[in-house]
Amino acid sequence: MPSAGDAIIRFEDVDKSFGNNVVLDKMNFSIAPGERVTLIGPSGSGKTTILRLLMTLEKITGGVIWVEGEPLTHERSGDKLKLASEKYLREKRRKIGMVFQQFNLFPNMKVLENITEAPISVLGKPKDEARKQGLELLGRVGLGDKAEAHPSQLSGGQQQRVAIARALAMEPDILLLDEVTSALDPELVADFLDVLRDIAETTDITMLIVTHEMHFARDVSHRIMMFDSGVIVEDGPPEKIFGEPDHDRTKKFLKAVLEDR
């Protein structure tokens, strides 16, 4: 029986292509529990695809993804693996949460309902308990007074904080952050990153972060993975990647993004 060892996430020869376009090419890497990993690289390099595959929003074309020692993309059938059914995926994806670039709050629900919907309908939490937890989370992201507001009444930064609270309400083991500051007004980014930093430092949730905020990535990550054209170019602690990267491609990329600021 293949085992994923101590890794919470393991990509094993993962391929992903859209038609003829190869996005990930025999990707292999592991992530330890509690690790915060930032994926960097030019757009189209496959970073977001990795998050989307983990959230089961896309299907792999080859290989296996393991989460907490169990296959995510496949289910066991005897001692073989077969592609996961929708039912299996629904069960497995509960441990994983995701925050999107465009927030994707439900506009037909109030802020607190956005947060309590899944804990009540998926985890079967009693309503009172879910509301209490929701209010706590809102307080934590600095929106304690917005529980009864509609998402459309909030600024982008506030909506994104609600989205974080909504993801945390499911008590995920893994949190995926997909360019969560890209749609925010520049003056709101710093405040928002403070909230994220606080969450990173006070929980042991494993985080995979795709961002162009290099300072934030350096502060908050244990590890940086540099992607280009569907392969990992470089993988190491932030001091190393930002300080003395081995590869020209990493140097060029960092130079380009840092000059952009």
Next chain:
Amino acid sequence: MSWDWEFTQEIFPEILAAFFKFTLLLTFASAAVAIVLGLMLALGRRSQVKAISWPSYSVVEFVRSTPIPVQLFLVYFGLPEAGVRLSALTSAVIVFGIHYAAYMSEVYRAGIEAIPKGQWEASTALSLSPTRTWQAVVLPQVVRRVLPSMGNQIIALFKETPFAIVIGVQEMVTVARQNGAQQFQYLEPFTIAGLIFLVASYPTSVLMRKLEIRLGHA
């Protein structure tokens, strides 16, 4: 030709009564069928299962390609041949209901397709079941989006109810014609019927337009 006020006074109550008793009843009953069945057809057409999507597709295309009077004749005079005997009013409700369900299903379809992909993805990311995703996330947003078009469809349905004359439903225009036929005086009864339609549908259209603006679709 001159307007006969005495005749007008005599027939007005009867025409108005037919409006309330049959025209409105036919409109609301058919609209209720159309709203529910239309959603079922829209969802049916999206189904991966051919045995569900195909019949839904066929019903919509058949209904949209044949005129209402033909459908009324088919149900009212054709079904008894198959041993199903329905009253004229019931036949009319079924025909108008299914007919407008076909149009309504297209309205729903557009509404469903307009839901941003991010809403579905967020539902997946929260592990919501498909049923719950439809119920709590998608449909409430669809209803909001389609409300104005739905209202316009119901006004169109309302104005087509006189077709029920072909199977003898005692709706307003039928009653107006009967009243006219008694004395070969058609100007007054049809003018009354026309005015009642106008008085009922014009404010409703205005209301719909306001609703459209308020919901930000105009």
